[in-house]
Amino acid sequence: MITKEKLLESLSFVIEPDLKKDIVLLGLVSDIFMDENNLGFTVKVNNPALHSRKRMEEACVHSLERFLANELKDTKISITTIALPTENTRKPEHRSILQGVKNIIAIASGKGGVGKSTVASNLAVALALKKYKVGLVDADIYGPSIPMMFDVSMEKPTVTDVDGKHLINPVENYGVKLLSIGFFADLNQAIVWRGPMASRALNQLFTEANWGNLDYLIIDLPPGTGDIHLSLVQAIPLTGAVIVSTPQAVALADAQKGVAMFQLPSVKVPILGIIENMAYFTPEELPENKYFIFGKDGAKQLAEKLNIPLLGQIPLVQSICEAGDAGRPAVLQGITPQAIAFRELADNLVVEVEKINTKFTSI
Numbered sequence: 001m002i003t004k005e006k007l008l009e010s011l012s013f014v015i016e017p018d019l020k021k022d023i024v025l026l027g028l029v030s031d032i033f034m035d036e037n038n039l040g041f042t043v044k045v046n047n048p049a050l051h052s053r054k055r056m057e058e059a060c061v062h063s064l065e066r067f068l069a070n071e072l073k074d075t076k077i078s079i080t081t082i083a084l085p086t087e088n089t090r091k092p093e094h095r096s097i098l099q100g101v102k103n104i105i106a107i108a109s110g111k112g113g114v115g116k117s118t119v120a121s122n123l124a125v126a127l128a129l130k131k132y133k134v135g136l137v138d139a140d141i142y143g144p145s146i147p148m149m150f151d152v153s154m155e156k157p158t159v160t161d162v163d164g165k166h167l168i169n170p171v172e173n174y175g176v177k178l179l180s181i182g183f184f185a186d187l188n189q190a191i192v193w194r195g196p197m198a199s200r201a202l203n204q205l206f207t208e209a210n211w212g213n214l215d216y217l218i219i220d221l222p223p224g225t226g227d228i229h230l231s232l233v234q235a236i237p238l239t240g241a242v243i244v245s246t247p248q249a250v251a252l253a254d255a256q257k258g259v260a261m262f263q264l265p266s267v268k269v270p271i272l273g274i275i276e277n278m279a280y281f282t283p284e285e286l287p288e289n290k291y292f293i294f295g296k297d298g299a300k301q302l303a304e305k306l307n308i309p310l311l312g313q314i315p316l317v318q319s320i321c322e323a324g325d326a327g328r329p330a331v332l333q334g335i336t337p338q339a340i341a342f343r344e345l346a347d348n349l350v351v352e353v354e355k356i357n358t359k360f361t362s363i
Contacts, residue, residue: 002039002071004032010067014059018046019099023060027091031080039064040078048083056081097206098237100213101135103353105272106233106241108262110254112143112223115277116244118324119314119345120220121149122331126346128175129331132215135170137205138180139232140222147182150174151327157183160210167210174329177214179205199231206236216353224254233267240272240356242311242349247276247298255299259306272352273311274303275345281316282337290315309352312345314338 012024023029023043031042045056057079064072092102107120117140124136138146147153155171157179170177181201211217219236222228233241241262245255255274262269276299280290293316303310314320317338323330331342 042080053081103239108221109244110258122342125329135177135217144180144182240270247295273309276313278316279313311348
């Protein structure tokens with residue numbers, strides 16, 4: 001009889017065409033059964049189309065006949081091919097892009113001016129301070145601000161050759177790998193692109209970049225819920241999304257629209273939580289006082305209404321703005337209230353991501 005080891009050795013020469021690795025190394029072979037006259041197993045494939053599954057079956061039979069012809073002389077071979085789950089529920093190594101990235105998190109807002117980029121940059125640095133490998137993509141294509149917030153506005157990404165492909169090397173600062181459309185335009189140049197051109201440019205930051213192995217890739221999305229958002233979230237295997245809002249009613253109304261976008265049947269991205277930015281103002285000379293300038297607990301109440309976690313409440317502090325302008329995120333300020341708030345936000349995000357990953361692992 002053929003041993004399981006010999007079977008897997010022969011199948012290791014079959015390459016999954018989209019994932020570019022052998023099906024045994026990727027763990028795509030399962031449900032193996034053997035007896036004197038029968039041999040069967042299941043293979044998962046990236047492309048669910050019938051012709052793709054048929055080609056995989058033929059490739060497996062060819063490899064078995066090539067290496068185990070004598071042992072298979074009177075054996076009936078039965079191969080079942082099934083499609084892998086959707087990209088955002090797969091193991092990283094089973095994705096068609098960003099295979100070295102464990103978790104991909106979108107930071108979104110229903111409207112502009114709520115501090116989404118400030119939250120994204122501080123969150124990325126907070127995760128890096130916790131020794132995670134972190135990347136940050138500035139997908140706010142018409143108003144890229146991440147290069148300034150990380151003090152790398154004058155930097156230009158280099159290009160490297162990886163397996164015969166020319167890939168963009170991200171710029172790095174504060175332990176975070178960075179890519180932004182802002183690196184490819186002059187500081188005073190307006191970026192005037194139509195939707196399809198903008199979407200193609202953004203996709204290159206993911207598909208043609210040398211991100212390597214990351215624990216977290218944070219994506220700072222543009223404000224709103226437009227065509228660029230839908231194209232990006234459908235193309236990138238997101239682990240989940242985070243919505244940023246201020247406590248104001250007008251901001252909360254738009255935040256709810258942002259939540260609804262990620263819950264569309266064509267998108268189906270888990271909402272990891274809501275962040276309330278500018279939650280309250282505390283004067284430096286009165287550190288125990290809180291003044292709710294934009295309203296009290298608005299995002300907290302919205303999170304409760306939608307049954308979504310509240311990941312954090314970030315105070316309105318002048319030094320957060322000054323830190324962003326200076327290119328040194330506020331989370332680096334030590335034991336200040338704002339730095340503590342951003343670190344707690346990172347802790348809460350990690351907990352919610354682990355819940356999502358555990359859920360998909362158990363399916």
